[in-house]
Amino acid sequence: MAALVVVLLIVFACLLATGDPVEMLVPPEATQADKAKIRHAYGLDRPVLYQFGAFVWRAAQGDFGRSFFSDRPALVLVLERLPASAELALASTLIAIVGGVPLGIVAAVKRATIVDQLVIGLALLGQSVASFWLALMLIFFFAVTLQWLPVSGRESWSSLVLPAFALSFWLLALLARLTRSEMLEVLTQDYIRTARAKGIGTGAILVRHALRNALIPLVTVTGVSLGWQLGGAVVIEAVFAWPGLGTTLLEAVLRRDYPVVLAGVAVLSALFIAINLAVDALYVYIDPRIRLGVS
Amino acid sequence: MKSPQLVSGAVIVIVFVTVGAFAPLLASHHYDDQDLSLSLKPPAWAGGDLAHPLGTDEFGRDTLSRLIYGARISLLVGLFSVVVAGFMGISIGVLAGYRGGQLDALCMGVADVQYSFPYILLAIIITAFWGAGLVNVILALGLASWMTFARAARASTLSVREGEYVLAARALGAGSTRIMMRHVLPNIMAPLIVFTTFQLPSRILAEATLSFVGLGIQPPVPSWGNMLSQSRGYLLAQPWLVALPGLALTVVALGVNQLGDGLRDRLDPRMKDHAVAGQRGG
DSSP states (O other): OHHHHHHHHHHHHHHHHTOOTHHHHSOTTOOHHHHHHHHHHTTTTSOHHHHHHHHHHHHHTTOOOBOTTTOSBHHHHHHHHHHHHHHHHHHHHHHHHHHHHHHHHHHHHTTTSHHHHHHHHHHHHHTTSOHHHHHHHHIIIIIIISOOSOSSSOSSTHHHHHHHHHHHHHHHHHHHHHHHHHHHHHTTSHHHHHHHHTTOOHHHIIIIIIIHHHHHHHHHHHHHHHHHHHHSTHHHHHHTTOOSHHHHHHHHHHTTOHHHHHHHHHHHHHHHHHHHHHHHHHHHHHOHHHHHTOO | OOOHHHHHHHHHHHHHHHHHHTHHHHOSSOTTOOOGGGTTOOOGGGTOOTTSTTOBOTTOOBHHHHHHHHHHHHHHHHHHHHHHHHHHHHHHHHHHHHHOHHHHHHHHHHHHHHHTSOHHHHHHHHHHHHOSSHHHHHHHHHHHHHHHHHHHHHHHHHHHHTOHHHHHHHHTTOOHHHIIIIIIHHHHHHHHHHHHHHHHHHHHHHHHHHHHTTSSSOTTSOOHHHHHHHHGGGTTTOHHHHHHHHHHHHHHHHHHHHHHHHHHHHHOGGGTTOOOOOOOOO
16 A cells, blocks of 8 residues: 555656646647646646545545546546457467467476577577567568458457567567476486376476476466556557557557546556465465465 | 577677667768658668668668667667666665565555556656656656666565575674675675566667657657658558667667567576566556
8 A cells, every 4th residue: 555655646746847737638729727726626736745645545545637638537537448458368378378388398398409499599589579579570461461450449359369479479588488498407306207207297297296386486477567567568559549548548648648547556566466466375375385484 | 508599689789789889880872861852761672772781761861870770869868768667666675675664555555556557657747747868768667767777776676575595794893884784785685686588678669659749859869660650650651660679679679578488498497487577668
């Protein structure tokens, strides 16, 4: 909760310093009296600390104020966009897990072979490509040239493919690298040798014995990245005209629409904290030693 | 034993640094020399001519010259934003790790709070607050990402804080500042150098991201990000205009990542095969 208030305070301070939102609301010919009237109507003529205190008090009751531009409740505007962002974040995270984890396992098992080198190369590439450029290239090949998938929008499941893949590549690469390094460490452990000596099949050893013990860092990274995919996908959403939280926040920042920015930041931070708590809870299921307090 | 990654990474980085440093000498045209009669020319291999080997943009400006000047901006922003974040983060991290107690809890609490927010979004908010431009982008990226350095520096400081040489310096009456500067910092620098290298590509990509949304380097000064932003409308007519700045961005980020991997294997061999990654940049 304290974290949430501090994040809001930082963003609130930044927004106040961006300038007077009233300047963006009124036509150039507006008089000082007109501006003062609008400032008073939105409470922008009150002291800064009062504004923040009043904001936090109202926010605690679910009222983030109304958008300066659409005059609709800010929280409603943000929550309306959340499903689209959640859909994109979950789809891209799923692609990253399904692609990255098996690649990492294969690279670890085939260490120092051409397969390993290819996976390392792919992982390096994934962490070096700007996702918005990848998005533009995917649009060029799959939407414009081959016309297999839509260029933008959110009309059907096929609209999700390109943005989800563009957003997933970085995480896929990271998961592949991380899985490889964790598996390399786990595969040298005594219990793996014991499992082999007992005649357990390679697949079972990799999944039930090795991967399970390598899961904790993978779950941590995936959890943190899910938060990023939700709120940090600003540019991918903009490139694909995806009606998500990122584009709403970007527009709101550029137009100094404080209530929408603050509602968005609060929702994102709350989600991020919830994801972290869920990840902590997941540790207990993955590794019973954590529940039992065994080091 | 020479690491192929270290060599190829170093070659790529040296080439791009040289290109950026000597941009005015290497570029055949000024980045803003316009000739509308030559607009949207394709690269030489796709039907263009050698006067503009990589073609021209919608204003007839030479793409190769703009890419060369863009290298200067990308590397400059990447490097200095890492310096800003590194200076802030390492100072805070060493202080928090060495002092411990409430100061440590406070610093790491603030870092955790900032972690709870996608840093590119924070950089967008900060640049919206200060206005676009080279210095503001560097400061925004630095301020939005100091906490990664703080965490790494704190962890390293904790591991050397109780070292015998630190205890000996303390027994000899050395002050905290002297111990931190002369004994702690030099001993945590090797892993931090590796860590810093891994942060560089994400800052280069983050600058491109900011410029792409119009909050970074402002035209006509070229950055690979704003070149992509300006040319995306010509994806169909002249796809090379979009492909080339992105390729340059990818190659330089790849080079720095390879350099980071190579340096890690050389300076910290215990970490070989470990996945180290910078923050996401774009």
